Amino acid sequence: MPPAATRRPQLKHTSPTFGSGETIFIGGYGEVTEIADPTGAIRRLLALLDGTRTTDEVHKELSADFPEVTRQDVDEALAQFDEARFLLDDQQTADGVLEAHELKRWERNINFFGSFARMDDNKYDLQRRLRDCRVTLLGLGGLGSHILLDMAAMGVGHVRAVEFDRVELSNLNRQILYREEDIGKEKLHLAVERVKQFNPHIDIEPVDLRISSVEDVARVLEGSDVCISVADRPKMEIANWVNEACVRAGVPLITGGLETQRAVYYTMLPGTTGCIECWRRQTFASDEVSGQLLQEKRDRQIGGDNAAFCPLVTMTTGFLIGELTRIVTAIAPPVAAGRLMELRFADYAMGESERWERQSDCPVCGPTAGPTAADASPADLAARA
Numbered sequence: 061m062p063p064a065a066t067r068r069p070q071l072k073h074t075s076p077t078f079g080s081g082e083t084i085f086i087g088g089y090g091e092v093t094e095i096a097d098p099t100g101a102i103r104r105l106l107a108l109l110d111g112t113r114t115t116d117e118v119h120k121e122l123s124a125d126f127p128e129v130t131r132q133d134v135d136e137a138l139a140q141f142d143e144a145r146f147l148l149d150d151q152q153t154a155d156g157v158l159e160a161h162e163l164k165r166w167e168r169n170i171n172f173f174g175s176f177a178r179m180d181d182n183k184y185d186l187q188r189r190l191r192d193c194r195v196t197l198l199g200l201g202g203l204g205s206h207i208l209l210d211m212a213a214m215g216v217g218h219v220r221a222v223e224f225d226r227v228e229l230s231n232l233n234r235q236i237l238y239r240e241e242d243i244g245k246e247k248l249h250l251a252v253e254r255v256k257q258f259n260p261h262i263d264i265e266p267v268d269l270r271i272s273s274v275e276d277v278a279r280v281l282e283g284s285d286v287c288i289s290v291a292d293r294p295k296m297e298i299a300n301w302v303n304e305a306c307v308r309a310g311v312p313l314i315t316g317g318l319e320t321q322r323a324v325y326y327t328m329l330p331g332t333t334g335c336i337e338c339w340r341r342q343t344f345a346s347d348e349v350s351g352q353l354l355q356e357k358r359d360r361q362i363g364g365d366n367a368a369f370c371p372l373v374t375m376t377t378g379f380l381i382g383e384l385t386r387i388v389t390a391i392a393p394p395v396a397a398g399r400l401m402e403l404r405f406a407d408y409a410m411g412e413s414e415r416w417e418r419q420s421d422c423p424v425c426g427p428t429a430g431p432t433a434a435d436a437s438p439a440d441l442a443a444r445a
Contacts, residue, residue: 066114066115066116066151067114067115067149067151067179068111068112068113068114068149068150068151069109069111069115069118069138069141069142069147069148069149069150069179070109070110070111070147070148070149070150071106071109071110071141071146071147072145072146072147072148072174072175074088074089074174074175075087075088075145075146077103077106082096082097082098083095083096083097084097084102084103084106086106086144086146089175093144099126100126101122101125101126101129102137104122104125104126105118105122105134105137108121108122109141109147111148111150112150115134115135115138118134119131119134122134142178142179143178145175145176145177145178147178147179148174148177148179148183149179149180152177152181152182152183152184153182153184154184157182157184157185157188158184158187158188158191161261162187162191162215163184165215166187166214166215169187169190169214169215170183170184170186170187171183173186173187173389173391176391176392177391186389186391187215189388189389190214190215190216190217190385190388190389191215191216191217192217192218193216193217193218193285193286193388194217194218194219194220194283194284194285194286195211195216195218195219195220195284195285195286195287195288195384196219196220196222196280196281196284196286196287196288196311197211197219197220197221197222197288197290198222198271198277198280198287198288198289198290198291198302199222199223199289199290199291199292200221200223200225200237200247200248200251201223201225201231201235201247201290201291201292202231202234202235202290202318202368202373203290203316203317203373203376203377203380204221204223204251204290204291205235205236205237205238205247205251206236206373206374206377207288207290207377207380207381208221208237208251208255208264209236209237209254209255209258210377210378210381211262211381211384212255212258212259212262213258213259214381214385216262216384217261217262217263218262218263218265219262219263219264219265220264220265220267220280220284221248221251221252221264221265221266221267222267222269222271222280222291223246223247223248223251223266223267223268223269224248224268224269224270225246225247226244226245226246226247227242227243227244227245227246227247227250228243229243233368233369233370234368234369234370234373235247237250237251237254237255238250238251246268248266248267248268249266252264252266267280271291271298271301271302273301274300274301274304274305274308275305276301277301277302277304277305277306278305278308278309281305281306281309281311282309284309284311285311285312285388286311286312286313286314286384286387286388287302287306287311287312287313287314288314288315288380288381288384289302289313289314289315290315290316290317290380292317299315299336300336300337302315303328303335303336303337303424304335304337304424306328306330306335307328307330307335307424307425307429309330310330310331311330312327312328312329312330312387313327313328313330314327314380314383314384314387314396315327315328315380316376316379316380316396317376318367318368318369318372318373318376320367321372321404321405321406322372322402322403322404322405323372323375323376323379323402323403323405324376324400324401324402324403324413325376325379325380325383325396325400325401326396326398326399326400326401327383327387327394327395327396327397327398328397328398329394329397329398330425331425332397332398332418333397333398333418334398334416334417334418334419334422334425335418335422335424335425336424337419337422337423337424337425338416338417338418338419338422338424338425339400339414339416341419341421341422342416342417342419343414343416369405371405372403372405375403376403379395379396379401379403382395383395383396398415398416398417398418399412399413399414399415399416400412400413400414400415401413
C-alpha cells in the first residue's frame, strides 16, 4: 500500500455530498451522515478529494483558504471519512490482480466491493479472493442448483460439486438447472455442463457420491476453503457427518434449508463458534421442548422435505452465498456464525431463532475431541486468499 502522504484520496461516487449553509450531508446506502461545518473548511476539503491530489497537496490547497487547518486536522478528518467507508485511494489498480476479461465480467461486483473498501483495501483483490477460493458444495437439488449457478455468476473460481441423484418431475418447481427432457438423468453432469455454458472459466470438479459417513465428507473437503452443505439425506445423520468432518479439517461450514414456511441457515467456524453438536447439547440442557423435538426428529425421521417453494429457495440461496462472500472477502463478519437465522414466508420477518456457544465438553470440537486442523476464522481465510 502507498505511504499515507502519497495516497490520492477520492470521495466515492456512492457517497455524494449535499446540503447548504453550515451543514453538510454525505449520502450512503439508506443512511445519511450529517456534519457541522460552520467555517466551510470541510466542504472545501471534500471538494479537493477527487483523486488527483496527494494528501500533502490536499492540505496545501486547503490551508491556502483556511490557514488555521493543520496537517493533523486533515489526517484526522481523512481517517474518520475512511472509517466511514467514504474514501478510496485512486492509486489502487487491478494490475497483477485481475485480467481484462475479469474486470469487465465482474465490473458490478467490483463496484459493490468498492463500497465496502477502505483506502488500504484494493477492491480488485476482493474479487480475486472469490476467484481463487475453493468451495465444496454438497448437493445439487433445490438450493444446490441455484448456489452453483450463482457462484459461477459471482466469479467463484473453483467448486467441487457432490451429487448422486437423478432428475424427477417434482424437482422442476425449483431446481433451475434441469428440464423436463432430463427426467431420469443424473443431475451432476447436467448441472456442470449447464453452468460451464454460462461461465466457461469456472473450474468445477464433479464428484458422483452418495455421502454415507464422516470419511466421505472428509475426502471431498480436501483442499477446500469453505463447505456449503445443502444435501439433505439422510436428514439427521448428514448434518452430523458434515459437522464432524468440517471441524476436523478446520473448514468453515455454511448450511441451511427450508422448513415448509420458513427459510433457515447457520454458519459454523471451527475453533471459533460452537459446532452442531454443541448446539444440540445446549438445546437438550436448556430447552426441554426443543430437545424432545430434536430427539423425535432423530429417532423417527420426522420433518420430511416434501414441501418446497421456489421463492423461499431463492432467498435461502442468497443468504448462503452471502455468508460465503463475507467469509472469503472479510468485507463483513458472517451474519449466522453460531446462530440459526430464519425468515418466515408469512410476513418476511427475519431474525435470530436460536444461538449457541462452544461447549467445553463437546466430543466433536472440544479439547478432548482429538486432533483437528488449525482454528479457522474469516480473517485467516481472507488472508490466505
